[in-house]
Amino acid sequence: MLTVDDDPEVLRAIERDLRGHYAERYRVMRANSGSAALTTLRELKARNNPVALLLADQRMPQMDGVGFLTQAMDIHPQAKRALLTAYADTNAAIDAINEARVHYYLMKPWDPPEEKLFPALDDLLHDWTAQFRPLYEGIRVLGTRWSSRAYELRDFLGRNQVPYQWIDVEVASTDPEVRRLLDSLGPEAETLPLILFPDGERLAEPPFPAVASKLGLHTKAQTNFYDLAIIGGGPAGLAAAVYGASEGLRTVIVEREAPGGQAGLSSRIENYLGFPSGLSGGDLARRAVAQARRFDVEILSPQEAQNLRIDGPYRHIKLSDGSEISCHALLLAMGVQWRALDVPGIERLQGAGVYYGGGASEAIACKGETVYIVGGANSAGQAAMHFSKFAQRVIMLVRGGSLASTMSHYLIEQIDKTPNIEVWTHTSRRNGLHRGRRELCRPSSDAFLEIRAKGDHVSARRFACEYYVALSDRADREDAEH
Numbered sequence: 187m188l189t190v191d192d193d194p195e196v197l198r199a200i201e202r203d204l205r206g207h208y209a210e211r212y213r214v215m216r217a218n219s220g221s222a223a224l225t226t227l228r229e230l231k232a233r234n235n236p237v238a239l240l241l242a243d244q245r246m247p248q249m250d251g252v253g254f255l256t257q258a259m260d261i262h263p264q265a266k267r268a269l270l271t272a273y274a275d276t277n278a279a280i281d282a283i284n285e286a287r288v289h290y291y292l293m294k295p296w297d298p299p300e301e302k303l304f305p306a307l308d309d310l311l312h313d314w315t316a317q318f319r320p321l322y323e324g325i326r327v328l329g330t331r332w333s334s335r336a337y338e339l340r341d342f343l344g345r346n347q348v349p350y351q352w353i354d355v356e357v358a359s360t361d362p363e364v365r366r367l368l369d370s371l372g373p374e375a376e377t378l379p380l381i382l383f384p385d386g387e388r389l390a391e392p393p394f395p396a397v398a399s400k401l402g403l404h405t406k407a408q409t410n411f412y413d414l415a416i417i418g419g420g421p422a423g424l425a426a427a428v429y430g431a432s433e434g435l436r437t438v439i440v441e442r443e444a445p446g447g448q449a450g451l452s453s454r455i456e457n458y459l460g461f462p463s464g465l466s467g468g469d470l471a472r473r474a475v476a477q478a479r480r481f482d483v484e485i486l487s488p489q490e491a492q493n494l495r496i497d498g499p500y501r502h503i504k505l506s507d508g509s510e511i512s513c514h515a516l517l518l519a520m521g522v523q524w525r526a527l528d529v530p531g532i533e534r535l536q537g538a539g540v541y542y543g544g545g546a547s548e549a550i551a552c553k554g555e556t557v558y559i560v561g562g563a564n565s566a567g568q569a570a571m572h573f574s575k576f577a578q579r580v581i582m583l584v585r586g587g588s589l590a591s592t593m594s595h596y597l598i599e600q601i602d603k604t605p606n607i608e609v610w611t612h613t614s615r616r617n618g619l620h621r622g623r624r625e626l627c628r629p630s631s632d633a634f635l636e637i638r639a640k641g642d643h644v645s646a647r648r649f650a651c652e653y654y655v656a657l658s659d660r661a662d663r664e665d666a667e668h
Contacts, residue, residue: 190243196294239307240262242270245272255288266313269292272293327381328378333378334537340352346444412514415438419447421446426517442489445475491505494516501516571600571601585612
């Protein structure tokens, strides 16, 4: 709750009484002017802190109580608004209730507060509590849906098991709450993506190391020598770390992006030993990391090995921050990279409508739309099943004549039973994606030309794509062990 009065003695008195009665349930704040109070309210809005009660004196210079409460209503519309008035201001208070939607007015002096202050405020706070829905108190990410940088940031947070709330600034015209947040941020909201932390700190267009430092992710080695160093934090690297550390070896993993590797991107893995009901790649990564840390495995992520050298029995690893660690045994478990599609123009849309690896974090955003998935092995099948829960139509583009030679049988059966998934076989690409005229990196409706062949019959088809998920057959074979 926030109380506003330009008279220092009155301000201290009302704050004292409010703290004495409400301190156990509410944080009591004060401001000595309407403008200072508005600044406080904007900061609270940016932090997503709710405001239950605004209590303002009517007679203040520059901005009177009614003027302040009227502007405050635009920032925190759910807060209860009360006006503190002298006897001569009664008519103004009544007008404020009728015209400015002030909920109550109180007369000065309010002694004893047990009779003249607390009962009225208790009623207001009771009404506010009945209608209040707790706000999200964690990390929030502001950006635009078709920003590749915003997608990379969301993907980084998700793969590192960091909960966050995504706020699409494009909906500000239709979502009053988003508009109020942008107004409270002012010019800061013009540089996107923007991360808002619960403590009030903000990072605009942040590099991953800065985000990792703020989140407390471990990127610096605790020592300069290890028994076992592992480059790569996918399932193979994590498993090796668990086996080594459980035998007493001091073990470190160096992972460039996030623990879990490409397996962590899988929306569903159903043939991994020990999980009869299946689990997501994120769950697998989380469990593996927890097991590794139980044996005191040190995980440096995001961190990258840039150079290796051998000096007698020792292996030396130079990291991207300039530091160096050494070890007796070095294990390379870097996994594979997605094979980039050789399609002109595709790199400009990567992360903004075109995704490698499944784009799982985008699935909920494609509700009612069409998604094209390139690839015919397990990752493609898992992505198709995941997107089919949200998209109106999922089309798999497969080079071969069927899925049988590249995909697990259980996935083929699931795809066959899913009515909104289509499989186009014998497909090849003839020309590339291009942007055209679009707003905020939104893919154009004229995407690229696709050739479909059956036997001797060849037909050309031009189609539009809002979502284009690329899963190359070579990298997709990684899922065979799942």
